[in-house]
Structure formats: structure tokens, C-alpha cells
Amino acid sequence: MTRSLSTVVHVLSLALALSPASAQLANTFQYVGLSGASAQQMFLGRPDRVYIVDKTERNNITVDGHPGWATEYDLQTNTFRPMAVLSNSFCAGGTVLGNGTWLNVGGNQAIEMGGVSPPGISQTGQNPYGDWDGGKALRLLDPCDDETCEWLDDPALYLTSRRWYPTLETLEDGTAIIFGGCEWGGYVNFANNNQNNPTVEFWPSRGEPFTLDFLIKTLPVNLFPLVWLLPSGNIFIQAEFQAMILDYKNMIEYDIADIPDAVRVYPASAGTAVFPLTPENNWTSTIIFCGGTDLEADQWNPVWAITKYPASTSCVTISPDVDLTWYQDDPLDAGRSMGNFINLPDGRLLLLNGAGNGTAGYGNNSWAVGQSYADEPRLQAWYYDPAQPSGSRWSKAGLTTIPRMYHSSCTLLADGSVIVSGSNPNADYISPGTPGYTFVTQYQVEIFYPDYWDKQRPAPGNMPSNFTYGGEYINVTLTMEDLNNDALNINKTKAVIIRTGFSTHTMNMGQRHVELETSFTSNTDGSATLHVAQLPPNPAILVPGPALFFVVVDGVPSNSSWIMVGNGQLGDQPIGEASVLPQSTISAQLVAQYGKRDELDMEQRGFWHWGKRGSLLWDF
Template sequence: MLSHVLQFSLWMGISTSAALAATPGSFEDGGNTQVSAMMMFVGNDEKVYISDKTESNAAQINGHPAWNSVWDINTRQAMIMNGRTNTFCAAGMHLPNGTWITFGGNKALGPGDTPASDGQGQFDDRFGVYDGRKAIRLLTPCKSSDDWNSVKCQWLDDASQLAMQKERWYPAAEPLADGTVAIIGGFTSGGYINRNFPNDDPATSHGGSEPTYEFYPSRGAAQLMNFMVKTSGLNSYAHTFMMPSGKMFVQANYSTILWEPETNVEHELPDMPGKIVRVYPASGGVAMLPLTPANNYTPTILFCGGSDMPDEAWGDFKWPMIDTWNHPASSDCQRITPEPLDGTAPVYVKDDNMLETRTMGQFVILPDGTLLIINGALNGTAGYAQQTGQTDSYSKMPFGMSLASGPVGRPAIYDPNAEGGKRWSNDGLSSSSIPRFYHSTAILLPDASVLIAGSNPNVDVNLTTAYPTEYRAEVFYPPYFSATVRPKPSGIPQTLTYGGLPFDITIPASSYSGSANDAASKTHVAVVRAGWTTHSMSFGQRYLQLNNTYTVNQDSSITLHTSQMPPNANIFQPGPAMVFVVVNGIPSNATFVIVGSGMIEKQPLLSVADLPASQNRDGASGSANGSQTGQGGGKNGAVTTSTSMTNVVLAGLVMMVVGSGW
């Protein structure tokens, strides 16, 4: 039953006191996830939700293997959850009210990816699984105090009631400014890359590829996206980021565009230098750099790693044409600012190389504004196969089904504000002994540590191969866990608006060490969305620094006068987020908030109120810290003036479930 809890040994909870006792830069045992963690998201300050593909997991629920679980942050126990459809390589995203949603997956299959027992791929009675290719699944995060048998705490997973128009396996998902989610591309049924070779039908691969996009909730029939035809074969999990203008940055294969979702107009941007592929299965690390008042909330995208294999080496649906595990991954990093404020044409700019080659490395944006890259391999690609174009049988495959080799156990940290040549470091960081390859994941937790789980480059559960199915979780503690005290802010609201009146956050004197004036000047407020993570990427991951000034009080407490979100919902779409207060580089525990109205609608945009000048304790005034920066420019960033916060319509957190008829 849903409330059944599988017990296993635990090491300790993740309370503030326990976290402070952790060794910075180290990995600690995170328990057992019960299903291999192919997909994860942080639901609230208690729970991380995990999904796997449908396979022969030992954990059983309702008479069949489980492929969903929820990991408790405090106890590190995993509770299995029921699911109906195959979530293998689905996409996921948040909704404005804090509900999470997944799109697509694979058809129903039996053990070892054998055909479903019904012969049609619609249902397999051995796994008790239904076809997931059109599925839309909804979940509202619950807490331990909730009734876990209630409808609200379970996955709504019934493709006969809620479904997409097209079958999608490895689609992309990106929300628009109103919270509507664009769902882009994908396979129709499995494979290494989504093309035939020779590629005589780049649009649909004779029915194997889906080159269209659609929306949830629906905005009409699915439409052809020419970019998916152009990038045929290497466009699974395309990299997508909304821009301030309302256009969407889309990158796949080695091509790049700005796309207008409302009109389906594409604007070509430069190709990826060196024709390095970053999408699955090359699986480079990709993230939007922090949005700050200093950069006027102008997005810059960072790409690192992946593969420079030539086009013919990628093969087709079946397998690669070369022994990928012998081909080094890339160490190359590139930045691009798709909408430069000065109006110049966007270009890729060479950044510092990583410290090693890496495929399947994942970026996790930390609360201090640095980026952790973790997991992955030195050589090869994601995916699995029983042969290649050079190795003709499974018995000759040196690493089982894995198409990668050389685990990278040591993470590294990238500082986007450091000068060129000094942005990467792994000083003081430990190495994990667990290889994290295909289907591994990592995500930021509310205490600012990082949960790492998964890895399964196998067609089904395999516990004896070179890189086995992995159920063990780890927690990584970044260097800021060396602090003896952490900020304990109060006054953070439960809802952040786009523009509007500022709010005050109080930081007690016990929350920092050293000079109060110095601490105040080195404090910022970060709104972080950890995203929905799978396959070494995080859909929707964002970091935005709120503008603030400060007053240092006579008791050495600090009052942060804090602006609301910039009045442009394109750059940080409505929905759930974590707020961290960071003092001297040391983050607080997160406060969970909802950004925006909580509804799928045109978000209310309010005028930005001025902040008072900063005030030190001795009475000397500091600067106002740019209270008028980050106004959210662009054609869709206009400010709606309001003289009172009473004019803000904060709708209740209720979402209408849209049926299969849309």
C-alpha cells in the first residue's frame, strides 16, 4: 500500500545541527532510494520525489515492481509510491501553484525491455504498467503530517484521463511567463539517438521521431517545429531557457535558435563552436548563470562537456557506430548571452575548460552563486546498448551495456564571477566511490547540501555488471559547511510578486561572525529553483538574487530591505522556489515560497518601489545598492503601475485539472 515504508540503516538526519557537523567537501551516506533515481524533484522542506523507469526493482507495490518513491530529508527513509504509466525518460516541470508535472515516457514493456504482454505496448501484466508515451502525471507535494493515502498525496497518473496529443520520449519542457508549459520534440518509442542512418527522413524518422511542440494546458493542435527537423537525431531533451523578451533559447545538436512560442518563428543564433554536442546522449552540463542586479537579470547560458564525436559516429536508433567508451568526452566550456543588453549580436564565448573531460556531468547551482558540477564519466556517452558498430556482441562489451567509461568521482566548483583562468576548482573536495553514469541525478536540498542518486546503464536491473543498477544515495556538503554558524533569517514572505512593495528580513547577530557592518555589506538574498532533474540536467533550474539594502541595528542584528522579484515573469517563471539568505558566503536553510499568483494566467506586474539607502550601525549611510536595477526589460517586461499592494490579486493556490479533451 502507499503508506508502506521500507526500512534500512540510516546514518543521521539532515537538521541544521547535523548538517553543521558534516565535513565540508565530503560525501555522506544518504540511504537507499528503493528505485534507481532517474528523476527527482524537491517537493518541500521534507520530501524529495523520485521516479525510475519501469523495471525489475525489488521494491513491490500493489503486486508489481515500484518505480516511484519519496525520500524523507530528515529520516533518509524511502517510501514507495504507486504509478501506472512508464516514466522512462519523461520530462518534468513545476506548475505555478507548486504542483509538479511530468510528460511522456516509454510504452509498456516487460522485463528486459521485452514486448508488453498485450502485444501492443499499451499494458504489461508482469510489471503492471501502462503506456507512458502520452502520459501527463500530476503530484502535489505532501508532508509527513498529511494523510498519505489521500488522493492529494498520490500521483495522478492515468493517460485515459489526462494525456498529451503526441507520443513523447525524451521531450523538452519549459514554462512560459504565464505558467503554461511548452513540450517539445522527443522519440516515439526508444532508441540511442532519434534517427535512422542514413537519415533519409529527418522530420519523423519514418515514425520514430516527434518533431512537434504542444502546450499544457493546450493551446491547440501540436505544430511542427522546424528546429527539430534541422537537428534530427541529436535533439533529445533539447536545452530550453525562456528569455526576458518572451522568446525561448533552444539548443540541440550543434545548432541554436531563439524561438517565439506564440508564433512559431525561429531566429538562428551561432552554432556551437567545434560542433560539440551537449544534449543527450552527449549529455554536457548546462545551466543558466545566476541572475543578479549587477547583470540586470540578463541570462547567460553555460555549456560544459559533452562530446565532439563526428556525425557518422553517432549511429542511429540502435547503437553508436563507434566504441564510445574509447572516445574522450569534451572538457570545453562555452558561454552565450542570447539577448545582450547593448543590442549586439549574441555569440558563443570560450570559457575556462573543465578540470577534466566529462559526459553526464550535472550542474547544481548553489546558494552562494557558484555552480557545482558532479557525476559523470571521462569517456563516451550516456545510453546503453548490447553492441556497437565496432563491437558486434554483448559478450565483447567491456563494461556491460555502458557506453561510457572512467567514472569522475570528484566534483568541481565553477565561480562565474572569477577572472578567466581561475573559475574552476576542486580544492578540498572529496571523491565519491560510486560511479554515477547514465540515469544519475543530483539536486540542491533545503539545507544547501546536494542529494546525489541513481545510475543504471542497463536495460533492466543488473547488480553484477561493471556499472550496476544503483540504489544508494549520497549527500554532498559544499565548502560553506565549514561555517560554525549559519544565518537564521525571519520575515521571508510565503509569496513573492513580480514587482511591488519591498519586505524586510531580519538576521539576528547570532547568525554571523565578525563585524556587523561587514556582514551586512556581504549579504544577499537568493531565490533558487532546484528544478526537475533527470539525465544530468535540471529542467527549470534558476537562481535569482533579489535586490536589497540593509540597516545594521544597535543590537547588531541586520534588517535587509528586500525588493520583490523583477517585474518580468519570463526570467523566473511562476511557481515554487527556495529563498536563501547568504551572509559572507554562508547560506541559511531555505524558506519555500511561491513566485507569482499561483495560477496559470498572465502574471500581475507591479511597479518597483525604491529601497532605502543602506545604513551602518555607526550612522554612516551606505549606497542604495542599485534599488532601480533589474527592471525586467524586453518587449514583454513592461511594468504595470500599482499604488498599493492591496491591488495585487493573489489567487488561491488552486489549479484546474485539465482533462484529456483539453
């Protein structure tokens, strides 16, 4: 394999990245490097490696003598390495399996310059871009710590049906379930074009795909259906204005009430995420949807000025395992489509990217902005805090200068920051300054540093590398410095696992935030041991596979430990008894030194909350 790099996109020194020692970074976006390929799809494959997959297009990098559309981005040096992908991965879906292998599924037929696939073009690589038909493609990657890993894109492994815009979710046994898509693409999945793929299948295969009636009833807006595995083991699905619960083990569909206010699924592209699953809420999944558009089923034919149509401000939530009611939540400050929610370790969500008018998509329509079906980029990021009372859940985060429109992506990193890249609402690479194009192809990589970044960060000892479903608890050690020199902060310390997901098209497929049960033992010098339970004995709460483990002290996260959830293999996971934690203890000396013994002071510091849970012993 031969490779060459354009000096325009490759020469980048580490000096471009600011460090915490050289600047105040909290609540800022910092440009750190170039991605090589536009980040239509992105995921964190190792603690210091982000993998980027684009559609086939005229990127500056080359692989085997033709433009390339995948890279490995090194977070330590802020440089990229081109990677070979055989097939056109335009609008593929993805997830990570329980053994750590990443799966990238589907795409478009082979194209040539300008994003077109004219009659007679080779679908097996003999064309200007060297790309193969990706409609049935199944690509596999095992990330590595050096520069030896490559995508396996082997037609012998391909699916039996075409899937453009499919959604993937990992299941309790670490395998994947694949939903829907279409055969040949388009703005939406019109019923009269006979290209809908309303089927579901598994990887590894469990036999022929089965038809899901829901993916027929939700035409035309059912591409990239919004999908979450619930702690019950059922799957919640939303598309168009409809929603349902799927018992995938018995192939039973249960329709529920329509979602209020707006279409949330692609190309309306609302921001969606699951709130943290915690001991306090009994690891219940509550899903939030913010933004999108209120277009009706007969309004999706792009013959009118979509770029002038304002996006929705509506936010709604649902907790499908316990309550099938839709609830209104605090609205956005302004309408937004293509907004992306990221779970932060402190329990908040970060909302970034997107547009105020229009939807995802592009075309040569007279009303398009260049080719973009959206306008008015949203540059202001926001925090959403589900723990705050109604009316006060939103607060401003940072402000970027780079429009992140269609085909943008982002993901949480191992240090608690967020990487952001991509944006190309065009059929092919468009360079800056091209006449008639407001929104060009973006290679710029930014890091967003949340507001906890400049605070003293804990550095716990004995951080784990594996979590099981039930079993013996883990002891994590914290010094007084880790507790920000306040021994009572041990009572404000949480243990959190985050599965960062596969980011594309306003989704992070498989993203989850799970808080573990903890107790503590404080030492007389103010240091402490945090006793951390294993995961509850239910893999549907958090499926097996790689994830990040954070210790969060009074809202400030540590750098994470890279962990494997489960046994690292596909198949039914070993299930043990739920961890039994020792009761929390703290000495009278520490209470006297760092806080009064009266109930008011204990309530202010959070101690009385623990007392109500019956988990704190007063050692007087």
C-alpha cells in the same frame, strides 16, 4: 492499493545520516539512505520531500503486486515510500507549474523483464511489470506534507502524440511548453527511422502541436533539446551543433551561430546551467555548457567502441538576449559527459557526476562496459565561480566513491546541501556483484555538503513565504550572530531565490538562480534589517511556482524559506510597480568599531562598491 517493501532497501535508521554536530561535513559526500527506485528523475517537491521516478524495471519495491518505479524520499528520516505510477516513465521530462503541480510527460511503451517489449505484450497493464504504454502519458503530482499524495496517471489526460525524451519549460503564466522527443526510442533520433517528433505543444493544451523546423534540421541528435526561457520572453534552444531563439508567442524561429567544439545535448550530455541573474547584470541570462562529445552527425551509429571515445573538456557561454556570440570559458580539468550543474545559493555552480569516456545510453554491444555506453566515472566534484576572473573559475569540491553514470540525478535541498542518487546504465535492475557488470543499479542516496556547510549559518527572522512581481519590499531581520559577529557583513549579504528544477539526464529543467535587489538599515547593536525587493515586474526572469529563498551572508547561506512565486494560480500573473527600497544606512559608531573610514578599508570590505552604486548613506 497494496504495498510491500524489501527489507534490503527499506530498513534504514536515521543513525546512518551524519549530523553537523558529529562530523565535519563540508566538502564531503555522505551516504544517508536508499532510494527504493533508481533516481532516473528527481525533484524537490516540499522542503523535506524528494520525489523519484525511474523507468519501469525490476526494482525491489512492489506496488499492487508488481515492481514499482517511483518513491517519495523523506529527508528527515532518510526512508522512502513507494508510489504508484501507471505508465512506463522511461526518459520522461518534467517541470513544476505555477500552481505547484509537478508535470511528468512521456516515456516508453510497456515492457517486461529485460527491458524488452515483445510482440503481443499488453500495453494496458496485463504483463509482468503491470505497466502501461507511457509514450503519450501525462502524470501530475501535488506534493504534500504527509503521506497521502499520489501520482495522477490518467489516460484520459494523455497527450495526442508520443514523446520519449521531451524537454519541458515553465512559461510566464505558470503553464508548460513541451518540446520534441521521439516516438519509439533509440540511441539517437535517426532521420531514416521515421520516429522523430519535431513538434511543440502546451499544457494545459492550446490546441494542436506545431512543428518546429529546428527539430528537423538537428537530426539525429535532438532528443531532450536544451531549452531555457529568457528574460526577453523568447526561448533559447540548443541541439546537435545548432542553436536558435524561438519567439513562441508568434511561432518565429531565429537561427544563430553553431555552438563550438562539441555536441552538448543528450546523449553527449554536457553539463548546462544559467548563471545567477542579478541586479548587477540586469538579470541577464548567461548559459554555460561544459563537456559533451565532438562526434559529428554521421558518427552516431553505435557500431564502434563509443566507450573508448574521450569526452570533451570544452566550456562555452552565451547570453542570448544581449549578445549572440559564443565565448570560450575555462575548460574542465578532464573530459566529462553526463556532468550535472547545480546552482548553489552563494552564486557558484557545483559540477558532479558523469564519465570521462563515451556517452549516455546502454546496449548489448560487444564493446559496452556491461551494457554501459560510458566508462571512466568522474568521482571528483568541482565548483565553478562565474565571478572569478578567467583562468581561476574552477576549484575542487568533494570526492565520492559511487559512480554516477547514465540515469543519475541531483538537486539542491532547502538547507543548501545537494542530494545525489541514481545511476543504472542497464536495461533492467542489475544487482551488485552481477558477473560482467561494472556499473550496476544504484539505490544509494548521498548528500553533498558544500564548503560553507561547517561555517556559522545565518538564521534570519521574518523570512517570507511569497514573492510577487513588483510591490512592497520585505524586511528580513539579522542579528549580530547572523552576521558572523561583524556588523559590516550586512554589506556582503544577498537575498536569493532558487528554483531547483526537474533533474534528469544531466539537466535540471527549469533551474534558476535569481538575486533580488536589497538595501539595509544597521542598528547600533550591530543587528540589521535587510530590505528585500520583490521580483522585478517581469515573470520571464523567474516564472511562477514554488522555490527556495535564501539569505546569504558573506558567502554563507541560511536555511531557505519555502516560497510561492506569483499568485499560486495558472494564468497571467499580477504585475506591480518595481519595489522602491530605502537607501542603506549605517552608523558612524559601527564603522568606527568594525572598520576604518578611509577608502582603502571600505573597498576591501565591499563598502566602496556600494558607495559607487549610490546606495549607501554615511551616517556620521
